[in-house]
Amino acid sequence: MKLPNGQWVSESELVDFLVAVFKANGLDVQVDFAVSSRRRADLLIRGDDRRGTPDVLIEVKNITPQTHTRLTGVVEQLHLYGDEYKKLTGRTPVLTLATPGVLSVASLDYLRERGVSAYDRAWIAAAAKDVGLDGRAAVLLGPLDAARGEQHDRGGRKQDILRSAEEELATRLKAIQAGRSYWNPYQQICLEILNHLFSPPLELGIWERANAAKINRRDIIMPNYSTDGFWYYLRQAYRADHIVVDAKNFASDVSKNQVLQMANYLSRHGTGLFGMIITRKGGDKSALYVRREQWIMHDKMILVLNDADLVQMLSNRSTDEPPESLIQQKIEDFRLDI
Numbered sequence: 001m002k003l004p005n006g007q008w009v010s011e012s013e014l015v016d017f018l019v020a021v022f023k024a025n026g027l028d029v030q031v032d033f034a035v036s037s038r039r040r041a042d043l044l045i046r047g048d049d050r051r052g053t054p055d056v057l058i059e060v061k062n063i064t065p066q067t068h069t070r071l072t073g074v075v076e077q078l079h080l081y082g083d084e085y086k087k088l089t090g091r092t093p094v095l096t097l098a099t100p101g102v103l104s105v106a107s108l109d110y111l112r113e114r115g116v117s118a119y120d121r122a123w124i125a126a127a128a129k130d131v132g133l134d135g136r137a138a139v140l141l142g143p144l145d146a147a148r149g150e151q152h153d154r155g156g157r158k159q160d161i162l163r164s165a166e167e168e169l170a171t172r173l174k175a176i177q178a179g180r181s182y183w184n185p186y187q188q189i190c191l192e193i194l195n196h197l198f199s200p201p202l203e204l205g206i207w208e209r210a211n212a213a214k215i216n217r218r219d220i221i222m223p224n225y226s227t228d229g230f231w232y233y234l235r236q237a238y239r240a241d242h243i244v245v246d247a248k249n250f251a252s253d254v255s256k257n258q259v260l261q262m263a264n265y266l267s268r269h270g271t272g273l274f275g276m277i278i279t280r281k282g283g284d285k286s287a288l289y290v291r292r293e294q295w296i297m298h299d300k301m302i303l304v305l306n307d308a309d310l311v312q313m314l315s316n317r318s319t320d321e322p323p324e325s326l327i328q329q330k331i332e333d334f335r336l337d338i
Contacts, residue, residue, distance in 0.1 A: 013140060062099070122319075254277055
């Protein structure tokens with residue numbers, strides 16, 4: 001994963017650093033622990049029965065999981081390891097994800113609700129500072145900006161999440177009720193968030209632009225003239241000359257009708273072939289089916305983002321990580337599932 005210091009951290013580098021942090025705390029840590037004949041956990045911290053501390057199984061991901069698909073995969077993997085470990089030892093471990101990026105509050109809550117703790121970049125940096133390894137952490141992970149906003153409890157540590165601008169946008173997004181009566185403020189906040197996240201390199205979003213026939217009215221269009229980086233890649237691979245966005249303030253999942261509507265907005269000789277539907281929850285199975293159909297038959301790449309995705313990208317932006325990394329993961333998840 002490419003971090004704010006411009007470096008790529010490998011899984012082995014992250015494992016080695018975590019081992020150093022844990023050992024400096026006097027913990028008994030093992031690397032590549034076999035929970036069964038077929039499965040191995042990246043790290044095991046053995047608990048101390050006298051102190052009442054549990055065993056901790058840690059799965060290390062050097063690419064921070066930001067999408068629902070990837071977070072669910074981590075949860076399933078760790079619970080599988082936990083079940084195997086309990087069969088092996090009779091002990092119930094604490095299941096933990098370790099990753100070099102910063103997870104949003106929504107992602108942390110999603111993991112916690114499913115019995116998984118998280119050591120992300122903010123947690124690791126704080127733990128390293130406690131044992132005098134903050135200099136090494138900065139070299140490996142990049143510096144964390146001290147000026148942050150709201151705090152969130154991560155396993156007993158209070159870590160700042162968002163700087164004021166990102167926190168304000170996330171708070172305003174959450175305050176808008178779902179439903180037709182609030183479509184306009186929802187579309188407006190989506191435009192503000194996208195401009196904050198992606199302009200530059202993208203041009204500022206154009207609001208409510210209809211085509212010449214006055215038939216297809218796109219909520220937001222962000223012209224893409226990028227000549228390098230991720231957005232240039234999207235231009236080359238997906239004809240993303242314009243990022244077409246439809247903001248739907250639905251209380252339920254969007255369905256195939258909204259995907260077909262987006263598909264009508266996209267054309268090879270018009271806006272291009274890349275679009276995003278932003279909604280409160282996500283898309284249902286019919287939406288996924290039509291998205292696949294539009295990609296396979298017409299080369300139209302349509303993503304569905306929800307509130308949690310927007311907040312995760314704001315979290316990325318607040319720590320100088322590329323917010324578009326979530327979009328990259330969304331595309332990868334979609335294509336690898338076909």
